[in-house]
Amino acid sequence: MSDVLVLEGPSTLxxxxxxxxxxxxxxxxMVAALLTPDPVELEGVPxxxxxxxxxxxxxxxxxxxxVDGSRWTLQAERLTSTTVPPDLARRMRASFLTLGPLGVRxxxxxxxxxxxxxxxxxxxxxxxxxxxxxxxxxxxxxxRVRIQARRLRGAVFEFAKVTVTGTEHLMMTAxxxxxxxxxxxxxxxxxxxxxxxxxxxxxxxxxxxGTAQIVVRGSxxxxxxxxxxxxDRIEAGTYAVAAVLTRGRVVLRGARAEHLTxxxxxxxxxxxxVQTTTEGIVVDARAVTDFRPLRVVTEPYPGFPTDLQxxxxxxxxxxxxxxxxxxxxxxxxxxHVAELRRMGAHxxxxxxxxxxxxxxxxxxxxxxxxxxxxxxxxVLAGLIARGTTVITNVHHxxxxxxxxEEKLRRVGATxxxxxxxxxxxxxxxxxxxxxxxxxPLG
Ligand code: UD1
Numbered sequence: 001m002s003d004v005l006v007l008e009g010p011s012t013l014x015x016x017x018x019x020x021x022x023x024x025x026x027x028x029x030m031v032a033a034l035l036t037p038d039p040v041e042l043e044g045v046p047x048x049x050x051x052x053x054x055x056x057x058x059x060x061x062x063x064x065x066x067v068d069g070s071r072w073t074l075q076a077e078r079l080t081s082t083t084v085p086p087d088l089a090r091r092m093r094a095s096f097l098t099l100g101p102l103g104v105r106x107x108x109x110x111x112x113x114x115x116x117x118x119x120x121x122x123x124x125x126x127x128x129x130x131x132x133x134x135x136x137x138x139x140x141x142x143x144r145v146r147i148q149a150r151r152l153r154g155a156v157f158e159f160a161k162v163t164v165t166g167t168e169h170l171m172m173t174a175x176x177x178x179x180x181x182x183x184x185x186x187x188x189x190x191x192x193x194x195x196x197x198x199x200x201x202x203x204x205x206x207x208x209x210g211t212a213q214i215v216v217r218g219s220x221x222x223x224x225x226x227x228x229x230x231x232d233r234i235e236a237g238t239y240a241v242a243a244v245l246t247r248g249r250v251v252l253r254g255a256r257a258e259h260l261t262x263x264x265x266x267x268x269x270x271x272x273x274v275q276t277t278t279e280g281i282v283v284d285a286r287a288v289t290d291f292r293p294l295r296v297v298t299e300p301y302p303g304f305p306t307d308l309q310x311x312x313x314x315x316x317x318x319x320x321x322x323x324x325x326x327x328x329x330x331x332x333x334x335x336h337v338a339e340l341r342r343m344g345a346h347x348x349x350x351x352x353x354x355x356x357x358x359x360x361x362x363x364x365x366x367x368x369x370x371x372x373x374x375x376x377x378x379v380l381a382g383l384i385a386r387g388t389t390v391i392t393n394v395h396h397x398x399x400x401x402x403x404x405e406e407k408l409r410r411v412g413a414t415x416x417x418x419x420x421x422x423x424x425x426x427x428x429x430x431x432x433x434x435x436x437x438x439x440p441l442g
Contacts, residue, residue, distance in 0.1 A: 038224025
């Protein structure tokens with residue numbers, strides 16, 4: 001049974017929010033530990049569920065994982081298995097990244113096919129085509145994928161579509177194969193750049209990360225190293241939108257503006273001021289009177305991130321006129337639309353386009369989180385909705401955000417978490433029988 005978040009709105013945010021290390025940077029770096037028998041050290045690992053799931057998965061293969069606060073040390077000296085347990089693999093897509101590294105170091109590997117998920121179809125065909133190009137035989141029949149190292153060699157591979165984990169998967173696999181690999185049409189996300197830096201420190205020669213072409217000169221004897229995980233640009237972006245939406249002022253401590261250029265341009269277009277200081281990014285929307293309609297087209301980095309689309313849609317509900325989201329990465333990623341409508345939003349959906357007619361006042365009600373970023377969009381909606389918003393299925397949010405309720409409460413939101421333990425609810429401030437405030441619990 002999943003926890004519940006309860007928000008009382010509307011509120012105006014003011015204060016400092018510390019930004020955690022990026023989940024999407026930590027995950028591939030954790031997997032890269034499989035490439036060497038030496039210990040690797042990661043500083044700034046965020047305590048989020050996806051990271052814990054991957055820890056469990058790596059430990060089940062025999063990786064030694066030591067956790068000292070946000071400093072994690074992983075060592076894959078001896079492995080006990082190269083078959084990823086299906087139940088763990090199915091819980092997160094990043095589990096698929098283990099395939100190449102296990103295959104290159106231990107000769108073979110097996111993982112269940114991750115399949116689709118809550119945000120729609122998410123194929124892995126490009127990962128597999130790339131592994132074949134590097135010299136693996138790939139058996140992808142049925143529910144699982146098995147690879148076997150045949151004659152591993154550097155290769156030239158062009159991604160038919162820009163893929164973040166696809167780029168990371170092939171880059172880290174090629175890093176451990178002697179020879180030169182040229183990857184074309186690569187993802188340019190900061191998380192790819194961080195992984196390249198990590199692999200370089202481990203002994204691979206990598207050029208071009210952050211551009212569309214990455215050249216990897218691999219090494220069969222990668223070594224241990226240490227790296228600090230970059231700040232989470234999606235967490236920072238989520239709170240930046242929250243600051244503007246509530247017409248507040250928030251300091252995003254540790255965030256990097258250069259990772260969020262397109263979002264910050266959008267927010268500046270709403271009349272907010274965005275400044276970079278030594279502390280991080282300061283988003284000040286106290287002088288914003290009316291929001292303006294806007295159009296967001298999601299694109300690979302440095303375009304507008306699909307992971308911030310849902311949060312922007314909450315802002316769009318407050319802008320007079322017609323705003324639009326065009327989702328070019330995951331055309332089905334619109335789970336949040338139905339829930340926003342339940343709160344009073346007027347949204348027309350013709351995938352991959354959502355048209356938002358505003359402004360519409362939002363009202364608190366019971367809504368269900370359905371995936372990670374859709375959950376964040378509902379939290380933002382709860383900040384400005386009149387009355388009580390109850391968000392169920394909070395485990396989706398916990399996959400990628402660190403202590404949302406704590407961070408938001410510190411900057412002025414009225415929000416609490418109700419921990420629901422095996423059918424019962426606990427720590428419910430002022431809860432009546434079966435209700436929170438005047439709302440029935442769904
Ligand atoms: C990563 C991020 C996720 C983000 C997404 C897009 C992690 C752990 N997750 O997911 O938060 O929303 O990037 O920025 O970093 N595709 C194929 N074939 C493949 C692989 C991908 O067709 O083999 C397609 C996908 O269906 C999608 C597009 O490529 O349309 C981009 O997906 P991709 O970049 O691979 O997303 P993820 O890496 O899974």
